[in-house]
Amino acid sequence: MKLIFEKSSPGRIGFAVPKTRLSPKKTFVPRESIRPSLGLAEVSEVDVVRHYTKLSTQNYGIDSGFYPLGSCTMKHNPRMNEETAAMDGFAQTHPLQPVELSQGNLELLFALEKILCEICGMKRFSLQPAAGAQGELTGLMIAKAYFKKIGQHRPKVLVTDSSHGTNPASATVCGFEAVEVKSDSRGNVDLEDLKSKASEEVAVLMLTNPNTLGLFDENILEVTRIVHEKGGLVYCDGANMNAIAGKTRPAEAGFDIIHLNLHKTFSTPHGGGGPGAGPVGVVEKLAPFLPLPLVETKGDKFFFDFDRPDSIGKVKGFYGNFGVLVRAYTYIRAHGAEGIRKNSENAVLNANYLLSRLKKDFHLAYDRICMHEFVLSDKNFPNGVTTLDLAKRLLDYGVHAPTIYFPLIVPGAIMVEPTETESKQTLDEFAQVMLRILEEAKNTPEVVKNAPQNTPVGRLDAVKAAREPILRWKP
Numbered sequence: 001m002k003l004i005f006e007k008s009s010p011g012r013i014g015f016a017v018p019k020t021r022l023s024p025k026k027t028f029v030p031r032e033s034i035r036p037s038l039g040l041a042e043v044s045e046v047d048v049v050r051h052y053t054k055l056s057t058q059n060y061g062i063d064s065g066f067y068p069l070g071s072c073t074m075k076h077n078p079r080m081n082e083e084t085a086a087m088d089g090f091a092q093t094h095p096l097q098p099v100e101l102s103q104g105n106l107e108l109l110f111a112l113e114k115i116l117c118e119i120c121g122m123k124r125f126s127l128q129p130a131a132g133a134q135g136e137l138t139g140l141m142i143a144k145a146y147f148k149k150i151g152q153h154r155p156k157v158l159v160t161d162s163s164h165g166t167n168p169a170s171a172t173v174c175g176f177e178a179v180e181v182k183s184d185s186r187g188n189v190d191l192e193d194l195k196s197k198a199s200e201e202v203a204v205l206m207l208t209n210p211n212t213l214g215l216f217d218e219n220i221l222e223v224t225r226i227v228h229e230k231g232g233l234v235y236c237d238g239a240n241m242n243a244i245a246g247k248t249r250p251a252e253a254g255f256d257i258i259h260l261n262l263h264k265t266f267s268t269p270h271g272g273g274g275p276g277a278g279p280v281g282v283v284e285k286l287a288p289f290l291p292l293p294l295v296e297t298k299g300d301k302f303f304f305d306f307d308r309p310d311s312i313g314k315v316k317g318f319y320g321n322f323g324v325l326v327r328a329y330t331y332i333r334a335h336g337a338e339g340i341r342k343n344s345e346n347a348v349l350n351a352n353y354l355l356s357r358l359k360k361d362f363h364l365a366y367d368r369i370c371m372h373e374f375v376l377s378d379k380n381f382p383n384g385v386t387t388l389d390l391a392k393r394l395l396d397y398g399v400h401a402p403t404i405y406f407p408l409i410v411p412g413a414i415m416v417e418p419t420e421t422e423s424k425q426t427l428d429e430f431a432q433v434m435l436r437i438l439e440e441a442k443n444t445p446e447v448v449k450n451a452p453q454n455t456p457v458g459r460l461d462a463v464k465a466a467r468e469p470i471l472r473w474k475p
């Protein structure tokens with residue numbers, strides 16, 4: 001597709017400033033305000049409208065098709081969420097407005113915190129972190145402050161080998177040494193390895209449950225017990241709450257800290273960098289360390305409580321990504337407790353249905369009933385076809401690729417998360433496309449290796465694109 005600059009034609013304009021009646025040679029704009037040429041494209045209004053309309057159709061999003069991106073929970077965002085987020089009282093308030101004039105907003109924050117506590121079994125939540133990764137950092141800062149307060153020096157954080165890259169990154173950024181714990185042959189935490197590494201030096205074990213293999217840890221109570229026995233805390237990366245919300249509460253499994261990705265489990269359109277929300281919940285003994293302020297009530301009034309001497313302080317400007325919080329609140333209230341539970345059940349059902357359609361033909365990394373996602377691999381692909389080839393070929397069929405090459409413990413991983421919002425028809429279509437590509441890999445492998453052919457751009461050099469990005473047009 002041509003850039004708008006390449007459509008430029010000298011002298012063509014979109015809008016002409018009217019001449020004044022008194023002095024037809026002059027425009028309304030005073031001479032000193034007229035800027036020298038900015039070198040913008042010279043195009044008409046219709047050129048602009050067509051250009052950007054066409055551009056908007058080059059994108060792929062959850063609103064255009066199936067988006068089985070594992071771990072990311074690309075579920076449909078109900079339009080009711082957008083209605084409420086756009087209500088004047090929410091959209092037009094300023095975060096510096098006096099609290100007397102934003103009581104409704106504070107009430108929403110207060111109520112959302114209570115609901116998240118109920119879903120996770122935690123004592124308190126901070127809604128401030130802007131995303132899961134920031135939630136992780138916040139959670140670890142809380143752990144650090146806690147151990148400082150009780151006078152213990154614990155320099156290590158354990159992360160599992162199936163963890164999201166943000167886990168070891170957050171630990172490192174927070175000044176801990178990240179130590180890896182292995183998974184066993186069923187995809188659970190390897191208890192022997194955990195026992196050998198859990199010590200009084202360990203501040204936190206970070207664990208995703210269900211993990212990024214889409215498997216619920218069968219020994220979760222034993223895992224948290226081992227860490228607690230040494231005085232450590234257990235952190236739940238709650239990115240996969242979409243499988244268990246309403247079914248089980250992480251605090252009851254022994255987790256002390258959790259972040260939720262509201263933009264995953266509780267809808268909100270995301271991708272391309274946000275916005276998101278990564279609230280952090282903690283058990284009672286850690287509540288004093290949460291970021292400030294928290295919303296409290298006195299009588300029928302809501303207020304921000306800044307008087308929290310042990311708090312780690314603020315982690316974000318103002319009070320979080322408010323629009324995302326409104327969407328999550330709407331989503332939860334619209335579904336109710338029963339609906340949230342059903343969504344989790346259907347997410348797991350959809351994933352298992354898809355898995356059962358694919359596992360005869362694709363290599364399944366861990367052969368268990370899965371939760372809301374599962375991980376295939378390219379182990380049995382014929383003719384040197386790889387996971388990357390499959391992902392690119394899917395684009396030709398108009399499907400967004402699954403997450404690939406993650407988790408790292410499965411070589412050539414293909415991580416599929418259908419979510420509960422997809423119909424059986426959509427799942428069947430996807431399964432058919434996957435199987436067709438496998439046929440192509442057998443019979444006409446070049447077609448798969450040279451994919452995509454039907455997309456606006458072909459196969460990109462991803463490394464070059466990341467290292468030498470060209471972000472602006474130059475004449």
Ligand SMILES: *Cc1c(COP(=O)(O)O)cnc(C)c1O
Nearest residue numbers: 071131132133164166237239261
């Ligand atoms: C998405 C995700 C994260 C990071 O969350 P962001 O909101 O993208 O920052 C961390 N862990 C897991 C397992 C995830 O899926």
